[in-house]
Structure formats: C-alpha cells, structure tokens
Amino acid sequence: MTGLSFNDPFGTLGNLIRTFLLGLGLPAPWVTFIQFLVGSVVLIGATLGGGAIVLIWIERKVGARFQDRLGPNRVGPFGIFQNFADAVKLITKEDITPSGADKVVFNLAPLLVVMSVVGLWAVVPFAPSLIGADLNVGVLYLLSIGGVGTLGIMLAGMSSNNKYALLGALRAVAMLVSFEIPMALVLLVPTMLAGSMGTVQIVDSQATWFVALAPVAALIFFISSVAEIGRAPFDLLEAESEIVAGYNIEYSGMKFGLFMVSEFLHAFTVSALTAVLFLGGWRGPGAETYPLLGLLYFLIKSGAVYFVIIWFRFSSPRVRIDQLMALNWKFLTPLALAVVVVTAVVQKLAEALGWPMTPSLLGANILLALLTLGVLRAYARALRQQVEAQRGPDSAPAGAVGGA
Amino acid sequence: MTLLQIIFLVIAAVMLIGSFLVVTSRRLIHAGLWLILVMAGVAAMLVILEASFLAVVEVLVYIGAISILIIFAVMLTRRVMDDTGPQSTQLWWVAGLVSLLLFGGLLAVFARVPALLVTASELPADQATVLSDLGRSLVDANRFVLPFEVASILLLAAMVGAIFIARPETSVEGGEDE
Numbered sequence: 173m174t175g176l177s178f179n180d181p182f183g184t185l186g187n188l189i190r191t192f193l194l195g196l197g198l199p200a201p202w203v204t205f206i207q208f209l210v211g212s213v214v215l216i217g218a219t220l221g222g223g224a225i226v227l228i229w230i231e232r233k234v235g236a237r238f239q240d241r242l243g244p245n246r247v248g249p250f251g252i253f254q255n256f257a258d259a260v261k262l263i264t265k266e267d268i269t270p271s272g273a274d275k276v277v278f279n280l281a282p283l284l285v286v287m288s289v290v291g292l293w294a295v296v297p298f299a300p301s302l303i304g305a306d307l308n309v310g311v312l313y314l315l316s317i318g319g320v321g322t323l324g325i326m327l328a329g330m331s332s333n334n335k336y337a338l339l340g341a342l343r344a345v346a347m348l349v350s351f352e353i354p355m356a357l358v359l360l361v362p363t364m365l366a367g368s369m370g371t372v373q374i375v376d377s378q379a380t381w382f383v384a385l386a387p388v389a390a391l392i393f394f395i396s397s398v399a400e401i402g403r404a405p406f407d408l409l410e411a412e413s414e415i416v417a418g419y420n421i422e423y424s425g426m427k428f429g430l431f432m433v434s435e436f437l438h439a440f441t442v443s444a445l446t447a448v449l450f451l452g453g454w455r456g457p458g459a460e461t462y463p464l465l466g467l468l469y470f471l472i473k474s475g476a477v478y479f480v481i482i483w484f485r486f487s488s489p490r491v492r493i494d495q496l497m498a499l500n501w502k503f504l505t506p507l508a509l510a511v512v513v514v515t516a517v518v519q520k521l522a523e524a525l526g527w528p529m530t531p532s533l534l535g536a537n538i539l540l541a542l543l544t545l546g547v548l549r550a551y552a553r554a555l556r557q558q559v560e561a562q563r564g565p566d567s568a569p570a571g572a573v574g575g576a
Numbered sequence: 577m578t579l580l581q582i583i584f585l586v587i588a589a590v591m592l593i594g595s596f597l598v599v600t601s602r603r604l605i606h607a608g609l610w611l612i613l614v615m616a617g618v619a620a621m622l623v624i625l626e627a628s629f630l631a632v633v634e635v636l637v638y639i640g641a642i643s644i645l646i647i648f649a650v651m652l653t654r655r656v657m658d659d660t661g662p663q664s665t666q667l668w669w670v671a672g673l674v675s676l677l678l679f680g681g682l683l684a685v686f687a688r689v690p691a692l693l694v695t696a697s698e699l700p701a702d703q704a705t706v707l708s709d710l711g712r713s714l715v716d717a718n719r720f721v722l723p724f725e726v727a728s729i730l731l732l733a734a735m736v737g738a739i740f741i742a743r744p745e746t747s748v749e750g751g752e753d754e
Contacts, residue, residue: 277609
C-alpha cells in the first residue's frame with residue numbers, strides 16, 4: 173500500500189485499481205469490498221484454471237519418466253495441450269447421477285472439496301506484497317479449511333448410494349481426521365519460532381529457513397500433508413484394487429473432473445505451504461526489492477517440494493490401514509508432541525542463556541531424531557524377537573517378514 | 577445503510593432460514609448440512625466483528641469436528657435413523673408459543689436499541705496484540721488459568737473415559753499384531 177514504484181508491481185496495480193474505483197465515486201468500504209472480490213476471482217482463476225492444468229501436465233510427464241514412459245506427447249508440443257483436450261472431454265461427457273443418490277448433497281460434495289483447496293490459497297504469500305488476505309490466524313485458518321475438505325469427501329461417499337463409495341469415505345475420514353493431529357501440533361513450531369500465526373509474518377521471520385531450525389517438524393508436516401491429500405503411499409481412500417475408486421466412484425464428467433483437479437491442486441498447495449512455512453516462502457537474494465523475483469523463488473521452492481511428492485507417489489507402494497494408523501498414532505503424534513516441547517524449551521533456554529539460536533535448535537532436533545531412530549530400532553528388534561519366539565526354533569529363517 | 581450492515585443482514589437471513597430448515601428437514605443428513613450452514617454463518621458474523629480467532633475456531637471445531645462427528649454418526653446408523661413418523665408431536669403449538677414469546681421479548685428489548693444508527697466502535701488497530709493477550713490470559717494466574725486447566729482436566733477425563741468404553745473387554749494384551 174505504498175506509493176507508485178516499479179519495484180512493487182502488485183502494490184502498484186492494487187493502488188491503480190483503488191484510485192480508479194474511488195475516481196468513479198464509490199465509497200471507500202465498497203472499493204475495498206470490490207478489490208477483495210476481484211482479488212479472489214483472480215486467485216481462483218489462476219489456481220484452478222491455469223495452475224491445475226499445468227500441474228496435471230507436469231505430474232503426468234514426470235510420473236511417466238519415473239515409470240520409463242514418455243507420457244502425453246501427441247497434442248501440441250510435448251503434449252502440453254493434452255489436458256485441454258481432456259477438459260473438453262470431461263465437460264462434454266454425460267453427467268450421471270446414480271439412482272437413489274441424494275441429489276443435492278451429491279452435487280454439493282465436489283464443490284466443497286474444490287472450495288477447501290482453493291480456500292487455502294487465500295493465505296499463501298506469493299511475493300512480498302502479493303497475498304489474498306494477511307490473516308493473523310493464518311495457520312489456524314489452514315487447518316480449519318482442511319476440515320471442510322474432509323466434509324466434502326464424506327458427503328461424496330455417503331450421497332452416492334454405493335457401498336464402495338461409503339467404504340472409501342469411511343477410510344478417508346478416519347485417515348484425514350487422524351492426520352490432522354500431528355499436522356496441527358507441528359504447525360505450532362513455525363508459529364512459536366515466528367511468534368505469530370500469520371503466514372506473512374512467518375515468512376518475514378525466516379532469515380534462516382525454519383527447515384534449518386526445525387527439520388523434524390518440517391518432515392512431520394510434509395508426511396502428514398501428503399497423507400492429508402490422500403496420495404500414494406497414503407491413497408487407500410481410493411485404492412483401485414480394493415474399493416474400486418473410493419469415494420468418487422459414482423462421479424462422472426466434470427464433477428469427477430473437479431475431484432481430480434482438486435487433488436492435483438491440493439498436492440501443489442501443500443507443497444506451497446511447506447515452502448511458506450519451512451523453506452522461507454518468497455525469500456531469496458533480491459526478493460525484497462523485486463517482488464517478481466520473490467514470486468519466482470516461491471514457485472521454484474514449491475515446485476521442488478511438489479517434485480518430491482510426485483516422486484513419493486510413483487515409487488512407494490500403498491500402506492495398509494492398520495499400518496497407516498500405527499504410523500500416525502504411534503509414531504507421528506508422539507514425535508510431534510516431543511518436537512513441540514523440545515522447540516519451546518530450547519528456544520526459551522537459548523534466549524535466556526544467550527546461546528546462538530540456530531545451532532542449538534538444530535542440535536536439539538538432531539538429538540531428537542537420533543533418539544527416535546534408537547527407539548524405533550529397539551521396537552523393531554523386540555517385535556522381531558516376539559515373532560521368532562512364536563515361530564519356534566525349527567521353522568523358516570526369520571527376516572523375510574517385516575513387523576506390523 | 578453501510579456495506580457492513582447489508583452483509584450482516586444477508587448473513588442473518590441465511591442463518592435464520594438455515595436454522596429453520598435444521599428443525600424441519602425430513603432427512604437427518606440434510607438437517608446436519610443446514611446446521612453446518614448456520615455455523616458458517618456464525619463464523620461469518622465473528623469475522624464481521626473482527627474476532628478472527630473465534631471465527632477460525634468456530635470453523636475448525638464446529639464445522640471441522642463436531643458436524644463431521646454428527647454426520648458420521650448419521651452415516652453409520654442410516655437404517656436406524658430413517659424416520660418415517662410424523663415430524664411434530666401434538667404439543668407443537670406449546671413449543672411454538674414459547675418460542676414466539678421469547679422472540680417477542682427479545683424483539684422488545686432490542687427495539688430499544690437504535691440498531692441501525694449505531695456505528696461499530698473502533699477496535700484496537702493492532703489485532704496481533706488482542707490475540708496474544710487472549711493467549712496470555714489463559715496462562716495468567718490472575719486471570720483464566722484455573723478455568724482453563726479445569727476444562728483441560730475435564731476433557732482429559734472424557735477422553736480417558738471414551739477410550740475405556742471403546743476398548744474391547746477381551747484380550748488386554750496382544751498389542752498390534754493380532
């Protein structure tokens with residue numbers, strides 16, 4: 173909201189629109205209202221229209237390389253227009269509502285799912301002056317919008333009047349609700365380190381990236397957000413081989429398209445959030461003077477995390493539901509609790525005793541990681557001994573079968 | 577009328593219609609959905625009051641957790657909850673009368689307040705201090721630390737109780753590989 177300057181194209185653009193609307197004689201609150209409205213339309217258009225189509229193309233290309241294929245390469249150069257063709261196909265397909273379905277809820281569900289994903293972008297700071305809304309409770313907002321997505325998936329599964337869809341929805345809710353817990357806990361760490369829940373301030377205070385101050389927390393956040401988007405290896409809510417396609421089995425045409433788009437977009441969204449919360453967001457050399465450079469840094473960082481998520485997806489097998497729950501409740505949640513306590517104590521100690529902040533927090537995290545690995549090792553050994561004792565001495569050699 | 581008042585009236589109308597439909601819709605699942613709409617309306621009201629923390633908590637707790645719990649329960653007991661009986665009892669007019677009385681009383685009270693003429697009082701510009709003050713008051717011995725801790729002990733007891741009830745009675749040992 174500063175004056176005109178070419179170093180700040182977004183702020184300048186915002187001011188231009190504002191002065192234009194004020195010039196039309198509209199009162200100031202209306203102008204603010206219209207500005208936010210325009211901003212949200214642009215944001216939704218950019219993420220859903222532009223972002224998602226490019227993302228699906230990237231994911232298909234990269235995924236194909238992981239599987240030693242070429243991927244889409246027929247429509248346009250490098251198959252870049254494949255998704256436009258797919259979108260046209262989805263729109264022109266017949267839109268089927270299954271008999272016995274709860275029509276209103278059936279149509280509402282994909283909208284809720286898309287809304288929850290697009291809503292997350294409201295608090296993502298793209299560049300120093302480019303953000304939807306600088307909420308002072310940004311981190312909590314992220315969590316609460318996630319709950320709306322869970323609701324959408326549940327309604328989709330329930331209204332379809334299909335047993336497989338219902339099973340998928342049950343799995344989804346069990347999984348999403350449980351993985352929200354380590355995620356919520358771990359979000360406290362950047363909040364504590366920045367002294368604020370606002371995403372803008374979290375980025376501002378990352379002179380050293382938080383991934384250096386809290387690597388364990390970053391890892392937990394990453395794992396639980398991959399679970400939250402329901403992707404491989406955590407994609408058992410739409411496991412094709414078990415429950416056909418899960419909660420969205422009955423959807424066809426563009427309604428299925430909405431689910432698909434929101435899944436791809438959600439994957440990129442959590443990458444962006446990881447970048448914002450732990451990788452410094454738009455920060456980089458020269459980003460403060462040239463916000464466009466900040467946007468570039470932000471996209472590069474998010475892209476890097478997104479690549480890792482695709483890598484995850486195409487190289488790991490699906491976990492079972494009991495493994496998933498064990499991972500969440502016996503590993504991630506206790507570890508997240510420990511991380512929160514350790515971060516709080518070490519941060520205050522370092523402040524009080526004048527220790528350097530980064531090395532002491534990093535050291536505490538490394539210690540915690542080593543301790544966790546030790547506990548896991550002891551646990552695995554005890555489990556193996558238990559299995560061997562049950563088997564008796566004269567059975568097949570142990571070791572081939574892993575623990576639970 | 578200012579913009580804020582228009583927004584307020586729209587949200588209020590949506591909430592009123594929503595809450596009417598909560599009690600009148602035949603399918604329980606629809607009632608749950610209307611309830612969610614009303615809760616979203618409450619969150620929007622809190623946003624108007626610039627209580628961003630409360631608004632987000634409203635969405636997080638009520639829409640994200642409680643309503644999901646309600647819908648989950650409805651979903652799991654679909655056959656049982658299918659209600660085909662009459663929607664109201666014979667004494668519905670008594671309930672209607674009491675509600676009307678209450679509404680009339682409230683209206684009489686609020687009619688004394690010139691609501692459309694009052695402008696919103698300015699909140700402190702720095703919202704972050706309000707938020708951190710809220711946080712501090714929960715751990716301040718002179719303010720709300722006692723109620724806060726009592727509430728957390730109550731919740732802990734409820735959680736332990738829930739686990740105890742949900743736990744199968746047979747085979748306490750065994751652990752995870754069954």
